[in-house]
Amino acid sequence: MTLDIMLKRLGLSTVQRVLPELTPIAEKEAWSYTQFLERLVSEEIAQRAENRIANQVAKAKFPFQATIETFDFTFKSDLKLQMLGRFLGPELVSEHRSLILEGPPGTGKTHLCISIAYKSIQNGFSARFTTATALINDLRVAHDLNLALKPYLQPHVLVIDEMGYLGYGSGAADVLFQVVDQRYLKGKPILFTTNKPLKCIFSVTSPPLGRVTSPVEWQ
Known part of the structure; x- marks a missing residue:
């Protein structure tokens, strides 16, 4: 059995790909066997992380x-990166932190929430983005609510964008409460954006969100 076949069977596709490139370099620079193996393994790990x-x-x-x-951050001089630091590390998930970004349209709330969720993915977690309208519409027409809730409950971090921008009609508060309450019980963060006063959000989502949320607002 050839080395190429063995690497393929082991699923070491990156090692298989870079081996022909690194072998002459290793020979020329007189790498030790350990150095050569460390380089091959590091390439495999880096590629798997990227994937x-x-x-x-x-x-x-x-x-x-x-x-x-x-x-x-120069666009909004009253918002500083340091204000968001505790939401950009693994403690966002490990310490069950949630966040509400309140402000008028065009202030970068969605950009920030996506950035925080993306950083959580880099930190080894999963995330999901949805608008409030899409989430409510999805759950309100679901034949099996428990099944429909899973995509919103399973990710470590959930972004709910544009909360309160439109009227949602009857039943909206009930299905939204299901998401907020169950994520709260599981200690899973939610990142909200809204153009409405915070009291409106709390009135819709009930006290659980208020106990775990740090609001950030700007004009």
């Missing part, structure tokens, strides 16, 4: 790509 992030981003259904590094 995992790409897969999780696809599952998250972000409407556009956004990172905290591309957010223009």
Whole structure:
């Protein structure tokens, strides 16, 4: 059995790909066997991490790509990166932190929430993006509510965008409460954006969200 076949059977596709490129370099620079193996393994690990992030981003259904590094904090001088620091590390999930971003349209709330959710994916977690309208409509017409809830309950981080922008009609508060309450009981963060006063959000989602949420608002 050849080395190429063995690497394929073991699922070491990156090692299989880079081996022909690295072998002459290793020979020329007189790498030890350990150095050569470490380089091959590091290449495999790096590629798997990149693949995992790409897969999780696809599952998250972000409407556009956004990172905290591309957010223009000079545009909103009263919002500082330091204000969001505790939401950008693994403690967002491990310490069950949620967030409400309140402000008028065009202030970058969606960009920030996507950035935070993307950072959580980089930190090894899963995320999901939805608008409040899409979530409510999806759950309100579901034949099996428990089954329909799963995509919103399973990810470590859930972004609910544009809360309160439109009227939702009857039953909206009930299905939204199901998401908020069950995620709260599981200790899973929610990132909200809204153009409505915070008291309106709390009145819809009930006390559980209020106990775990840090609001950030700006004009």
